[in-house]
Amino acid sequence: MDVIIENLPLYWEGFLRTLFLSVVSGAIALVLGTLLAAARVSPVAALRGFSMTYVEVLRNTPLTIAFFFAAIVLPRLGVRFEQFEVAAIIALSTYTAAFIAEAVRSGVNSVHVGQAEAARSIGMQFGQVLSLIILPQALRTVIPPLINILIALTKNSSVAGAFFVLELFGYGRQLANANGDQVMTVLLGVAFFYLLITVPLGILASTVERKVAISR
Amino acid sequence: MFARFISMTTQVPGDALVSLNAVNKHYGQLHVLKDINLNVRKGEVVVVIGPSGSGKSTLCRAINRLETIDTGEIAIDGKKLPEEGKELARLRADVGMVFQSFNLFAHKTILENVTLGPIKVKGLSKAEADKEAMALLERVGVGHQAPKLPAQLSGGQQQRVAIARALAMKPKVMLFDEPTSALDPEMINEVLDVMIQLAKEGMTMIVVTHEMGFARKAADRVVFMADGQIVEDATPEEFFTNPKSNRAKDFLSKLLTH
Numbered sequence: 001m002d003v004i005i006e007n008l009p010l011y012w013e014g015f016l017r018t019l020f021l022s023v024v025s026g027a028i029a030l031v032l033g034t035l036l037a038a039a040r041v042s043p044v045a046a047l048r049g050f051s052m053t054y055v056e057v058l059r060n061t062p063l064t065i066a067f068f069f070a071a072i073v074l075p076r077l078g079v080r081f082e083q084f085e086v087a088a089i090i091a092l093s094t095y096t097a098a099f100i101a102e103a104v105r106s107g108v109n110s111v112h113v114g115q116a117e118a119a120r121s122i123g124m125q126f127g128q129v130l131s132l133i134i135l136p137q138a139l140r141t142v143i144p145p146l147i148n149i150l151i152a153l154t155k156n157s158s159v160a161g162a163f164f165v166l167e168l169f170g171y172g173r174q175l176a177n178a179n180g181d182q183v184m185t186v187l188l189g190v191a192f193f194y195l196l197i198t199v200p201l202g203i204l205a206s207t208v209e210r211k212v213a214i215s216r
Numbered sequence: 217m218f219a220r221f222i223s224m225t226t227q228v229p230g231d232a233l234v235s236l237n238a239v240n241k242h243y244g245q246l247h248v249l250k251d252i253n254l255n256v257r258k259g260e261v262v263v264v265i266g267p268s269g270s271g272k273s274t275l276c277r278a279i280n281r282l283e284t285i286d287t288g289e290i291a292i293d294g295k296k297l298p299e300e301g302k303e304l305a306r307l308r309a310d311v312g313m314v315f316q317s318f319n320l321f322a323h324k325t326i327l328e329n330v331t332l333g334p335i336k337v338k339g340l341s342k343a344e345a346d347k348e349a350m351a352l353l354e355r356v357g358v359g360h361q362a363p364k365l366p367a368q369l370s371g372g373q374q375q376r377v378a379i380a381r382a383l384a385m386k387p388k389v390m391l392f393d394e395p396t397s398a399l400d401p402e403m404i405n406e407v408l409d410v411m412i413q414l415a416k417e418g419m420t421m422i423v424v425t426h427e428m429g430f431a432r433k434a435a436d437r438v439v440f441m442a443d444g445q446i447v448e449d450a451t452p453e454e455f456f457t458n459p460k461s462n463r464a465k466d467f468l469s470k471l472l473t474h
Contacts, residue, residue, distance in 0.1 A: 043300060112317075112319070112322075114315055114317050114319035115319060115321060115322065117282055117313075117315065117319060118313070118315065118319035118320070118321065118378075118381075119321070120282065120305070120308060121280055121282065121308055121311070121312075121313035121382075122308070122309060122332070122333035122337060122381065122382070122384075122385055123305050123306060123308045123309025123310075123333060123337040123338075123385060124305065124333070124336065124337060125301075125302065125305045128336055128337075132332065132336060133321055136323050137322060137323050140323070
């Protein structure tokens with residue numbers, strides 16, 4: 001226990017970094033994923049094709065590859081980052097967006113087709129139908145899977161630790177190296193701080209689910 | 217005599233508000249609309265009846281292009297239905313549609329259901345749209361339900377809201393696709409009363425229905441469809457007392473024995 005209490009500031013620093021990575025990547029992924037889902041159901045074939053390819057590629061390759069691309073390939077192509085954190089955020093959000101897109105798409109499919117027909121028949125265009133009628137209903141039905149994805153994102157952010165970003169897992173590794181005799185305790189501490197983010201997310205999921213459930 | 221004279225003049229496409237010209241549609245092998253010609257004048261109430269699977273709903277939905285057609289031409293107020301896009305959206309705003317399953321926006325209140333179109337499509341201010349929407353909701357008898365969500369209303373009330381939502385766009389013509397078929401029997405009349413009132417006020421209406429009472433009371437013309445074709449096009453009086461085709465005779469005999 002002592003090793004945790006002694007290094008609480010370090011843990012806290014790591015916790016805040018992880019939280020930052022998760023929140024920023026999560027927000028970007030939600031926006032990007034929703035746009036991808038919208039592209040996937042749009043009447044424009046090129047958009048549908050792009051969205052499908054994006055989702056299939058990112059969803060079916062390991063996150064580590066996304067990190068290698070963001071941290072190593074992008075800089076070689078001339079994209080320079082001040083900090084590796086930016087690369088981590090790019091990797092995490094582009095990867096997670098693929099999963100969000102699939103969840104949102106399933107939500108869009110769950111909205112009764114009559115809703116879109118009614119919206120079109122009062123003169124709304126595709127963008128309005130989607131943003132005013134379909135997505136608000138679709139997003140409510142997919143809040144539980146979306147939060148699942150955000151929980152996975154929080155845990156996935158630990159991969160950033162392997163790419164020189166000091167977040168919770170990165171600090172944990174440092175501590176474990178420095179305190180070889182107490183690795184178990186150190187890792188339990190790390191796990192605890194992850195739970196501090198993910199458990200409330202789970203609770204939030206069920207609360208929100210109850211609050212915004214719409215009866216049909 | 218006079219009624220017959222009117223129904224003959226409607227065959228002139230020039231003054232037609234809605235005109236369908238040699239319209240054909242297939243679902244795969246199934247030929248659902250066979251060479252449909254139909255003209256509806258301003259202020260006319262046309263009731264489309266026929267056995268299920270006769271293509272009458274498809275016909276109704278084709279008029280605001282919720283269903284595409286293979287060949288032929290559909291025009292509203294002299295303007296040919298455009299391809300999907302801005303132009304089509306603008307034209308749809310002029311064509312009110314009422315669905316069998318109401319299709320009220322489930323996440324919006326009753327009032328918002330009615331104001332959404334005027335605000336987002338016509339660019340009305342919220343205050344103005346609210347005022348007009350409340351007047352419409354009062355007119356169809358659900359004014360006091362304005363703050364509720366659709367699921368809190370009965371089917372009959374929801375359908376009346378759906379009519380108000382369509383009217384809020386000040387359409388040139390109203391399409392009704394089996395508006396009472398999903399309703400409990402005791403709620404059918406409250407919806408039909410609203411529709412009869414609309415008809416009396418001179419709204420141009422195309423109504424797909426199984427309600428023969430409505431056809432008798434409010435229709436100027438009855439169009440009988442079977443197997444994707446228009447088999448008869450007559451006044452209600454003519455159609456119900458003296459149907460010409462065997463198909464119509466058969467259909468009516470089955471209805472009236474129950």
